[in-house]
Amino acid sequence: MANIAIMGFGTVGAGVAEVVRMNGASIAEKLGEEIQIKYILDIRDFSNSPYADKMIKDFAVIENDPEVDVVVETIGGAKVALDFTRRALQAGKHVVTSNKELVATHGRELLAIAKERNVNYLFEASVGGGIPVLRPLYQCLAANQIEEIAGILNGTTNYILTRMVKGGISFADALKEAQSKGYAEADPTADVEGIDACRKICILSNLAWGREVAPEKVATEGISSIHLRDVDIAASAGYRIKLLGRAFRLPDGRQTAYVAPHLVPESCPIATVDDVFNGIMIRGNAVGDVMFYGRGAGDLPTASAVLGDVIDALQHRSKRRNLGWEESAEITDAGVLPMKWYLRGDFSASDAEAVCGGKVEVLADGAVITPELSSAEAKAAAEKLCAVAMLHVL
């Protein structure tokens, strides 16, 4: 019998309890022991919940109970969650979380405590919701040198972009629709401005290359200024606009990462990832491109990943998973990498070719894809052409 405590009984926390209820018997069969929820910590009132007898309000109960093997942190944010995670690890408990903000901003410290206390700190659910991606990255692909990661990492913005493409509606209307469906929060900033995607590309980068990338060092651009006109032009020309988090390791060992909307050619598997789904492409020097696809959020999918980690932690009780990242990575400005750009304005293709110094791909009247340029070169070209839209191209 293994005892777990859930901290934070919101969407994901309640999902974890529900999956234990649904699948407890089959989990016990695989694991060789039963998982029991001993406590649920939440300051709100759940006296009418079927879990009322497990509800507690004082973290010290969990901290001081030697019977608690694994603590599931689904509080979110980096305040209370940070304090409780530190203390739970210090108390020798394995901690499993879906909290990308905490992992991206304090993962290094928390992993160091976990190492010192010989316990696991696992966070598969922090990237891609239910999609298995972190463990495949650090374990199955461990024989590779990872060269690049590119992912649709945020379901809310992908839903909005999909509605703009398929429904022909504006960003503002698509956002309202996402809010009414519960896919976007009342304050959608973290999703819409790419902050959530930024945290996730940092976590992926940290695991891929073992060095911490601070989210504030990653150039991050959201989707709020995307025009329907560019979505339409892209679609007619065989491209989809997607918000991508990207991270690279250059052959000389430099690292870079950024978040921005991209035109993605339809032939690329990531282009067909629609609605609230996520898709993460990883390129390794032996395996080539692999992609992982599925629901990037939601109660049960995220709980699936959390409980996968709980099972893994219990299977690695004595010999912890050697997981972590240490010194900070130096981040090269991604703008120096030569890339193709989408430009739209009141210019002709030959104007564009003269300014860009090379052949352009014409998508529509006044809309082109440039040859490979650094971001400074592309910005200079956009200025000369009086372009009104400028976007990355994958």
Add this chain to the structure above:
Amino acid sequence: MANIAIMGFGTVGAGVAEVVRMNGASIAEKLGEEIQIKYILDIRDFSNSPYADKMIKDFAVIENDPEVDVVVETIGGAKVALDFTRRALQAGKHVVTSNKELVATHGRELLAIAKERNVNYLFEASVGGGIPVLRPLYQCLAANQIEEIAGILNGTTNYILTRMVKGGISFADALKEAQSKGYAEADPTADVEGIDACRKICILSNLAWGREVAPEKVATEGISSIHLRDVDIAASAGYRIKLLGRAFRLPDGRQTAYVAPHLVPESCPIATVDDVFNGIMIRGNAVGDVMFYGRGAGDLPTASAVLGDVIDALQHRSKRRNLGWEESAEITDAGVLPMKWYLRGDFSASDAEAVCGGKVEVLADGAVITPELSSAEAKAAAEKLCAVAMLHVL
């Protein structure tokens, strides 16, 4: 320092040696010890190879050397490979393989020996080449009850079908092209008739539900009788023809599996998996649908998966991965499941509706998709309509 022995120095075996050469330093950093190739067993002459000093011809050298930690079996087939794998496990060595035939036909016995000897027998590379899929299935998705698996599991047939769709060439011509590119063997039977895909869906099913499915019990249909005309009709109507291995667990606990070509709607992520790539969709009752995509074959991709397993085996030296399947599964005839079917012949839509007892979707003149029917019902309808083509629809 960990010592490995490679048995079989063909495409995959040589790929393993190459990835150790390319990425040995980064692997050592992650693993905390260096991996050294101590022996390479092959009866052929490699005296001019850079690995000449490691070549041996007598398996007993490996079997009797206590310094060999992990044996990589890349011989293929179920004769010599079976004998050597048995003996390596009996000798207390971890064994890692890419040999789907051996795992599908003798996995149960070999996993039982591994359990008894407290060593690992790992085979990520046996399904999907370099794509991480088996470990995600049995580990990351362990909190789910798996409901269905559907995969493009064979790169050769997927290449042929892609060329038929995109190149407009016949099966025979596409096969010749695949052979000239080295994607298909001189005797292409195992690929083209679905035998390879059948072994892989059996391995996935065994891991998903813990019971052994014997390949010979799985109804298996290949692609050699696919007409270009049906490929064209499907493509014009928004479907792609794909060879799928499918396995289900019904709510009442019955299991089934089969391999057959399917019309797959383009909106399904698996439809866009082209060329020699593989894509495997897994449906769990918590996570929903997840998909894994990448190169399903090739020297370095497959070696990536093999070495991922080698690393995992070395990390689980003392406490082996609890992996396996036991008693044989009872396989229900997949034909009893109601499914949609594609029928083509010289009949009208109203004829088809009268015979099928329900609304059909018309793809072209004389080509329809039926309402859900058992395979017996569909066959009866096809006979009455004198249909010349009958295919599954996903």
